[in-house]
Amino acid sequence: MRTLLSLFKPQKLALNGAPLKDTDYSSQWKLIYQRFKKHKLARFSMYILATLYLVALLAQFIAPYSLQSYDSKYVNASPMGVRFIDADGKFHIQPFVYELKSERDPETMRKIFVPDTSQKYKLQFFVKGESYKFLGLIPTDIHLFGVEQPGRIFLLGTDGMGRDMFSRIVLGSQISLSIPLVGVGISFVLGLMIGGISGYFGGWIDSLIQRIIEIIRSFPTLPLWMALSAAIPPRIPVVTMYLYIVIIMALIGWTDLARVVRGKFISLKNEDYIVAARIAGVGNTKIIVKHLLPGFMSYLVVSTTLAIPAMILGETAMSFLGLGVRSPATSWGVLLQEAQKIENVALYPWKLIPLGAVILTVLAFNFLGDGMRDAADPYKK
Incomplete structure (x- = not known):
């Protein structure tokens, strides 16, 4: 009788869909976490x-200037170096920057910027600047530096309009880093629902799906x-454009996950514990939520991270x-669009810095996904 009743009792599953043994005292997620800690990268x-x-x-707190702030005096100005030692070799405890002055290159007659060692400005922290809402809620004008x-x-x-590239990269990260998260979240729900219905x-x-x-x-x-x-109306508000882009990304990205979920459901729905649940x-x-999804939830987390x-x-x-x-x-893609001309790459290479931010973020997510994928099978030798 006990053996028969055990068929109807929900079982914890290992990562490969098999029931955990009585000797597996650690929970599935604890085992994943312990293995993940060993993956230094x-x-x-x-x-x-x-x-x-x-x-x-x-x-908005970290960026010293807003997206609308520009100065025609500093069009295509080169990066400033933060210094502790001045032109006379004197060390300063408080860092500073030199004023930039424009000159003409004697060979190309191109406008260039060089440090003006006669004027230096001390770097300060928590300074007053342009007004904004901290975290979108609290009005303030304090900036980090x-x-x-x-x-x-x-x-x-x-850039070509005299706008600070550091501020634009930092502010552009809000869109470039949030759209993928929201888009993947929507794709995750769509892929899970549609793929689950198809496979179960x-x-x-x-066949239709x-x-x-x-x-x-x-x-x-x-x-x-x-x-x-092309279906997006022109000159729409920024927030509306953001929502449209998220929807576009989600509509394109759900199909891969749906295929995977379908395959997992097909392989698990005829297992003994699923059949026993139907008989009961x-x-x-409840079968899908309580029995099928936990069988490969760790894989779903990894798949989402890699997406x-x-x-x-x-x-x-x-x-x-x-x-x-x-x-x-502004997003990192917008900044790269403005730097796509060959002359920008040759004459103003700092305009390609947003590309470095994209590469760093993509590599970090890929390495994190690889680590989670390795950790998702804690019984692997």
């Missing part, structure tokens, strides 16, 4: 991503982006091609 990537998202959260008035500080130089019920529902997925996947990515972006009269929804870099590259590509976020809103 993944942990380091996690710290980098935490820092990037903290910067994005506090972007700045220089003495009337000085200006451009850590990463300026099968029959004509499965799979044909729809095949149609979506048959479209080339770029023309599909262009077609969906357990509803389909975020693709979303980041997708948003960057759309904005770079002028199909996504547009000025005055």
Whole structure:
């Protein structure tokens, strides 16, 4: 009798879908965490991503200038170096920057910027600047750093309109880092629901859903982006544009996960404990939520982590091609679009710094995903 009743009792599953043995005293997630801690590169990537998202959260506080702030005097100005030692070799405890002055290159007659050693401005922290709402709620004008008035500080130089590149990269991270998260979240829900329905019920529902997925996947990515972006009305508010881009990314990105979920459901739905649950009269929804999903939830977490870099590259590509976020809103893709001319690469290489931010974020997510994938099978030798 006890053996028969044990068939109807929900069982904890290992990562491969098999029931855990009585000797497996550690929980599944604890085993994953213990293995993940040994993956140094993944942990380091996690710290980098935490820092990037903290910067994005506090972007308006960290950025010394707003997106609308520009100075025609400093068009395409080179990056300023923060110094402790002045031109006379004297050491200063408080860091400073030199004023930039424009000159003409004697050979090319091109306008260049050089440090003016006669004017230096001390770097200050928690200074007053342009007004904004801290975390979107608290009105304030305090910024993390700045220089003495009337000085200006451009850590990463300026763009073709005299806008601070550091501020634009930091503020652009809010869109470039949040769109992928929201888009992957929507794709995760769609893939889980549609793939689960397809794999669990099968029959004509499965065939219909799979044909729809095949149609979506048959479209080339770029023309599909262009077609969906063309449906967005021009000159719409920035927030509305943000929502449209998220929806576009989600509509394209759910098919891969749906295929995986379908395959997992097909392989697990005929297991003994699932059949026993059906015989016991357990509803389909409870079977899916309580018995099927826990069997490969760790895989879903890993899959989601690895899908975020693709979303980041997708948003960057759309904005770079002028199909996504547009000025005055800023993302890393918008910044790269403004630097796509060859003369910018040759004469103003600091305009390609946003590319470094994209590469760093994508690599960090990939390394984190690899670490989680390795940790997701704690019984692997």
